[in-house]
Amino acid sequence: MSSDRPFSAATHEELLALSDQAARRVMNTQGTKSGQGVGWLMMATILVESWDIYSISFLLVFIKHDFHPSALLLGLTSSAVQLGGLFGAIFGGWLADRLGRRWVFISTMVLFVILAPLQGFVTAMWQLVIIRFLLGFPLSSDLASGYAYIMEAMPRGKREVMGNRKQAMFAVGEVLAIAVITVMMIAGVDHSLLWRIGLALGAVPALFLLLGRMNITDTAPSLILRGKFHQAKQVSQVMFHDPLDMLPDRDYRIKRPSTANFLKSIWSDPVRRRASVFGWISNAAQTASFGAFGFYLPTVLGLAGFSKDPIGTNLMTGAIYCLAAVSGFIGPQITSRIGHRGIAQWGFGISFVSLLVAAIAIQANFGIVLLIAAAAMMWGQYWAGTNGMTVTAMVAPTRYKATACGFGYIFVKLGSAVTLFLFPVLLEAVGTAGATAIVSLIALAGFLAARYILPEVYGYVEAEHMSVSRIAA
Template sequence: MATYDAKLINQAIDSVVEKHSPRGNRIGWLMIASIFVEAWDLYSISFVLIFLEKIYHPSSWLLGMVGAAVQGGAVIGAVVGGWLTDRLGRRTVFLGTMLMFFVVGIAQAFSPNMGVLTVLRFILGIPLGMDIANGYTYIMESVQRGHRDVMGNRWQFVFAVGEVFSIAVVLLFLVLHVPYGPMWRVILGLSGVWALILFFLRRELPETVIWLIQKGRFKEAKRTAEEMYGDDLDMLPDEDVEVPEVHLGGFLREIRKDRTRWRASIFGWIAGFMQSSEFSTFGFYLPVLFVLLGVSDVTTTDFITLLIYLVAVISGWVGPALVLKIGQRKLSMYGFGIVFVALIGAAVAIFAKALIILPIAAAVMLWGHYWDAENVMTIPSMVAPARYRGTASGFSYIWVKIPGFLSTFLYPKFFDAIGKGGATLFTAIFPLIGLLAAIFILPEVYRFKGES
């Protein structure tokens, strides 16, 4: 057996990251496509809560917990999924999460009561968190340097598509006068169908060349690299080597050795918390906004929401393309800045009772949000050493899901306590902190190149 050589491994990994492969791009899109399943699971519930309330008459606490449960499960899934991704491999975890999505997603549709639904949605959040951690690892190791920045940032575009699609399905059911009982079961159960489709699309995915190299499985790495990139990695020996196992505790020590890695990671964690907080709180606020305008009909409310999220779809597509011209740092600055201004404008409109401005402010806010949220997973995953990339992606996603859980669960009570205008002003704190972090903490990391 050949001798372990860290410099040789780094040389091979750097060679792979610089190469373009159409198959690698396809893998990247398959990873991004899984965000559709997450978007459906996260946000379809928000459009059926009104039906659940009419059928089961739950307490406000139980209703909030049903909406937030999947976020709580995702925190656990992000931690476990990141560790398993580095330990067992990208492919094993990736296929496993889709099977879990399918089983638990379908099971939601057969929940006998709100309590069981809450438990199932918490369990559903576990593969959700695992999939994001694993998917970003796949993107960073399958797509060429420079292009992986763009591919990673596309997750918000697919999020917006998932949200629009879920609203459209609810609207269709309402127009067809489908009873509330069957409606919520079909809508939530559809997540299992989407997961099954993705499972079949992914079933022949190869393991990433970079993970195989890191694990010393050189023979398989050389064969896979030849198939994907036309490069047999001739710098590596034709036999496997024993590579020392990495430990979870070494992750933070490793990224602190490099100033750029450390500052970029810290920014990712801060920005993830802030963008999730601004969205989860304002996401709750949108239905109230329409009530203020005198819109009480469910169908009309969903239609207006659909129009606003179409703006988010456009923003989610434009943002990644801008990275090629302005970089990651300016994209974050512009995104958080737009959200901050939009929320201040919304607060002023509420206090001045100029309520016609609120839908415009909501659309502007979402435009900025889909820029500031795009790179909070891309940046920490991209700058992480390859041997800790799954762990880095999972750790970063924790900072997205914790505020998502807390905001969804607690914000309705907070909203009632301080009023509509005060709540909107308070929400503006989140993008302001994100903007300051982008200005003073984030270095430009577009096309980042560091030792693996």
């Protein structure tokens, strides 16, 4: 079988049209159990990221005791993964669209398995900052490619339900982190050793995930649009029971469209444009409000005087995250009834009201009211955060799918990085109540975006009306 034969402009245009036709056919076909099983494997990535991001929130008190960092350096340590994730989101999607999904999945987990344990051997705060910055790259790259995989390997309706399970998996990772750290605290593990073990343990689920991914293939649409027709036909037969007879059983070199044309492609269609803009706003708003209040929830509860015992605070926080996990599992199931607009409006609306109540409760020192408001806020946050990435991935053209996911995830990391970096400073400047009230405005912005920008796109299937050459013209 020959491959990579260059073609004239006319022949190349025909190949582009043929690949678009095959990709659309796959995206409109019911998937098999194989595709759905791989979808869960992609979602498991979020558990790894959740462990790494949120375990440090319960370990900061011990890290501070060992290194005595300034508030600015403490915020930089907390946000380093998010800052590194900005670069991972940018380049991870780009690499996945050009080199394939599988290449990204394997390389990112290898990097994480190597880097995560190194956190346990640092001797200075700046070393921890650097390692956590590097960790952000594989985590974000993997998630951007994973969302593209879900949208390409599963049928419509099911693909968005799976994508909306992101928050549920985050909650599972958070609860596991809290449980393991609390058990080590109860067991009397030395605090200087405890935080090192807690951060390094993220390599364990990552290793299992790496082993589970060794036998997966690229998605059929990704292979089609890269001219890998022979393998695409085989993958499509397994995942969709469709041999794609319209494709030749050989590979060709298809010129990849310029990434510079990605935004032009999104902007060319009003549904794609509005849905993508909402996704970007939602990603930033949800992670910004959650990153500030949710990430520092143990600190907030301590400053509010609700619990002075670290173990008690962990157990209380764990109970709230268990409730959030229930919310994360319910949200995707009801999306088919109330739509993407409905789940986003309810989520951001609940979060906005809860944060305002929490600010008042902190100011008035109403501990019980604060606990109820925090639980309600988490419920709302886990609905608000279900579909920002899902909508972004759904409406993107297949040839830009991973690039679109990476671009959308930039806003996730940007919103989180900014607030994690500035929230400790904000706490010192205006106090816990004032900082919480300010954060509520971010949730309000998400609600307004869901109500006035997002069109209902549940069940959306892309329709690439323009060829790549016309988009680039």
